[in-house]
Amino acid sequence: MKYILYLYIMLFLMVGCRSDKEQITADTKISIELNKWKRIKLSEFVDSIELIPLETRSNNLIGEVNKIIYHDNKYYIHATTGYQNGKLFVFNSVGDFLYSIDRRGQGPGEYYDLEIFCISNENEVKLMSYRKITTTSIDGTFLYDTEVPLGLRECLLLHDGNLIATSRETRLDDPNLLVSMSGKGEVLKTFFPIKDNYKTVNDTNQNLSSLFLYKDTVCVNNPYGHYIYKLIDNSLVGKIEINYMGKTIPEDFFDKDDDVVKQDKKLARLKDYGCLRSFGIADDYIYLTSTDKEFNGYFSLYSKNTGKVVTAQAIEDDLFFKGNLLKLKYKNLPHNMDGNEMLWDLDPFYLIEGYNNYISTLSESEFYEFKNKYPQLYKMCSNLKEDDNPVILRIKIKI
Amino acid sequence: MNTKIVKSIVYVFEVICVMLFVYFYSCLQKTNNIQRTELERLREGNANMLYKIENMIVLSKLQYSMEGRNIQNVCLYDRNNNRSQFDELYQNGYRLGYFISEQSCSACYKSFLNALKETSNIIGKNKIVLICKFGNRRNFQAFIKDHDLNLDIYRAEDDFGLFEEYNDYPIAFMITPDLRMENVIITDKTNHEISNDYLEIMQTKILNR
Numbered sequence: 001m002k003y004i005l006y007l008y009i010m011l012f013l014m015v016g017c018r019s020d021k022e023q024i025t026a027d028t029k030i031s032i033e034l035n036k037w038k039r040i041k042l043s044e045f046v047d048s049i050e051l052i053p054l055e056t057r058s059n060n061l062i063g064e065v066n067k068i069i070y071h072d073n074k075y076y077i078h079a080t081t082g083y084q085n086g087k088l089f090v091f092n093s094v095g096d097f098l099y100s101i102d103r104r105g106q107g108p109g110e111y112y113d114l115e116i117f118c119i120s121n122e123n124e125v126k127l128m129s130y131r132k133i134t135t136t137s138i139d140g141t142f143l144y145d146t147e148v149p150l151g152l153r154e155c156l157l158l159h160d161g162n163l164i165a166t167s168r169e170t171r172l173d174d175p176n177l178l179v180s181m182s183g184k185g186e187v188l189k190t191f192f193p194i195k196d197n198y199k200t201v202n203d204t205n206q207n208l209s210s211l212f213l214y215k216d217t218v219c220v221n222n223p224y225g226h227y228i229y230k231l232i233d234n235s236l237v238g239k240i241e242i243n244y245m246g247k248t249i250p251e252d253f254f255d256k257d258d259d260v261v262k263q264d265k266k267l268a269r270l271k272d273y274g275c276l277r278s279f280g281i282a283d284d285y286i287y288l289t290s291t292d293k294e295f296n297g298y299f300s301l302y303s304k305n306t307g308k309v310v311t312a313q314a315i316e317d318d319l320f321f322k323g324n325l326l327k328l329k330y331k332n333l334p335h336n337m338d339g340n341e342m343l344w345d346l347d348p349f350y351l352i353e354g355y356n357n358y359i360s361t362l363s364e365s366e367f368y369e370f371k372n373k374y375p376q377l378y379k380m381c382s383n384l385k386e387d388d389n390p391v392i393l394r395i396k397i398k399i
Numbered sequence: 400m401n402t403k404i405v406k407s408i409v410y411v412f413e414v415i416c417v418m419l420f421v422y423f424y425s426c427l428q429k430t431n432n433i434q435r436t437e438l439e440r441l442r443e444g445n446a447n448m449l450y451k452i453e454n455m456i457v458l459s460k461l462q463y464s465m466e467g468r469n470i471q472n473v474c475l476y477d478r479n480n481n482r483s484q485f486d487e488l489y490q491n492g493y494r495l496g497y498f499i500s501e502q503s504c505s506a507c508y509k510s511f512l513n514a515l516k517e518t519s520n521i522i523g524k525n526k527i528v529l530i531c532k533f534g535n536r537r538n539f540q541a542f543i544k545d546h547d548l549n550l551d552i553y554r555a556e557d558d559f560g561l562f563e564e565y566n567d568y569p570i571a572f573m574i575t576p577d578l579r580m581e582n583v584i585i586t587d588k589t590n591h592e593i594s595n596d597y598l599e600i601m602q603t604k605i606l607n608r
Contacts, residue, residue: 061541063501081541082501082533113505173439331534347535387537 026227026241030302032311033245034274034292040312042319045301047398053348053380054389055097060089062389065345067209068336071119072138074098075392078117086114088127088140095392101140103127109134109142118155118163120183126163128152133185146185150174154211156218162188164218166211171199177222180234191234197254198222204260208289208335209278221276224249228279242288244274267293274298278335280342285399287342289333297328303399310399320377321354323361344393348384351391355381451589458585461568465583471560472578475553478543480536483553488528489574493608495522495601496574500532500558500567501542506588508569511598512546515571518598522605524550532558532567571597573604 052075054062063081070076075091088101103110111129118126120135124143127134133146150172155165163181167190170177176190194202205223212219218231219240226248228240242248249270254263267273272293279288286302290311300311315326326332334344359367371378380391473485488494497515499508519527529552533539539554558566571594573581582601586594 058544061537061544063535063538063541081538081545082503082505084505085542085545172443349535387540389537 024236024239027230027238028240028286028302029243030240030286030288030300030309031243031245032274032288032290032298032300032309034247034272034290034296034298034313035311036292036296036313038312039314039316039325040299040310041316044310045397045399046319047396049396050394051377051380052091052093052095052392052394053384054089054091054095054392056385056388057097060097060100060389062089064331065336065390067116068338068343068345068392069117069119070338070343072123076117076119076125078114084113088114088117088125099140101125101127101136103134103136103140103142108145109136116152116155118157120157120163121161122183126155126185128155128165135185144184148179148181148185148187150179150187150190152179153206154209156211156213158213158218159216164211164213166220168203168206170194171203175199177202178218178220178231178234189234192220192229192231192236194222195251197252197256197258198225199256200258201254201263204263207277208330208333209280210276212280212337214281217281219279219281221279224254224275226274226276228276240286242274242276242290244290247272247274247292249273249275277330277333280335280337282337282340282397284340285397287334287337287397289328289335291330291333295330297330297333299328299333301397301399308399317354320374321358324354324357326350326354338394340397342393342395342397344395345390346393347390348388349386351381352384352386355384454587454589458568458587458590462583462585465561465570465572465580468561468580470574470578470580471557473555473557473559475530475555476536477553478540485530486578488551488553489576489578491525493573493575493605494525495527495605496530496572497527498530498532498559498570498572500569501534501538502532502567503569504588507586509546510591511569511571511586511594512548514595514598516548516550518602519550522602526605527551529553530555532556571601573601 062077062079065077065079067078068075073093077089077091078086079089080086090098090100092098104113111127111132111134113129114127115130116128120126123138125136125138127136130151131148133148135143135146137143151168152165153168155163158164161183163183163185165179165181166177167174167179174190175193177194178192179190180188182188201224202222207221207223210221216232219228221228226242226244229236230238253266258266270293274290274292277289277291279286284304286304288300288302290298290300296313298311298313299315300309302309313328315328317324332346334342336343362370470485475483475485477483515527527550529548529550531539531542531552532555533542534556536554543552560566568585570583570585572583575581584594584597
């Protein structure tokens, strides 16, 4: 009988072994003050900026920039018109248009809508659509399709060649937020279960960027959640807590069955709240973007060395178009990085307006001086049109 | 000796018991899994059907409440960014309007747009007008290019503000000269067939006017 007893004990132990992400305490706490009047000067955090105006042609109009990957001296940009109709545009390092990948259709190697993409170590492009990954060569030639048993939202390539993605179907069969996949896109395992009351919230809301790879650490945040979880080899190793200083949405704020309308109604009843929209981690800093109830945007920089955090709702240009102010909204928040540099896509409107405002205040000699000091900026801004494709600002941060 | 035999029998019996337990347990698990999969399939089917029905109830209510309502005379911009007012579109009589927002899901308007293009060949392009809510012009131009639209199309920066929420649903409608909405339908991924029937009815109505 004792063997049966051992068997039972072992079974109980196996069932009882569950990691609990709430048991890990936050190793970093970042306080973000959502103050609408707070500004930050460009000189306070910018070391250098490189401007990459993306060439505009009738066949490469970019609506919204979602994801930018800088790979092999080229910018791969996933763009949509409105919230959908995703396409992949490829530009060289100075912004000249090279080609686009658009495989919308219903046959093999085609998809209904491109939702996200990544590039593998073998130089293959993984085009992710609903429950499907279409793999092409780097120039867009179809290689193979892989069916995925669940809908994916964001995806990253890991250093070992495997992929990791976030699920957008946690309310269905599988409550796990993260999906580990082989390089070909076959699902290896799902893990990191999401709290019951956040399942529908996760599936019905999307942030600008909520999955990030820093060295070997996968960092993930779920919509309306105020933790960035850090995982190594599929295990939770730490978390960053975001404190909106009295405007943090409580953990138990949403109920399990809250659909979008109920969520919006509940949020509307709050006086104000902070919501993390994107983040990225570099060697020396963490950048975070947030919105408040009115969808005003906030940009925060956290110094890893000093623990200091600066947050602003507007960025004041004191370097180039002096005196101009960039008011942040949900739509113009940064959400891409390349190594330690930020890739901030900006609508030409902001640059044209800043340029025109600035030069209108200059005397002839000052204008001449400006032209000589910043020839590239002058050339670009004087030729930019409002309908042109966005300009990528490659920003080297100092903090 | 007897004790040893008894001990051995008990031991063998225990082993057999464990083996039987494991065997029956795994059989039970298998059956359980099959049943669970089937149950999930049925539940999913049921949930989809329920979703469709709930959606159709919401859509019907919205359609019903829009019927006969006056619409705001919103500001519009054509392909070349020339500005006009909404009422100017209807000065030459009844036209079939179709509103899309940049936040609308493409599955809800794509097939209707294609059907609308075909209808325009029968009733005439001048009888159809598309109003698209896009914040920026490049996005709007990309949308036109993407869907190969050669219909009369305008960009609006605001929606019609008919409801507190739900203003991003794609809506097809007829407008009377005094800007009242008639024959409203919300096109949705769950009602493709109905919206195609709608176009046939509207085609006849417009041709008979």
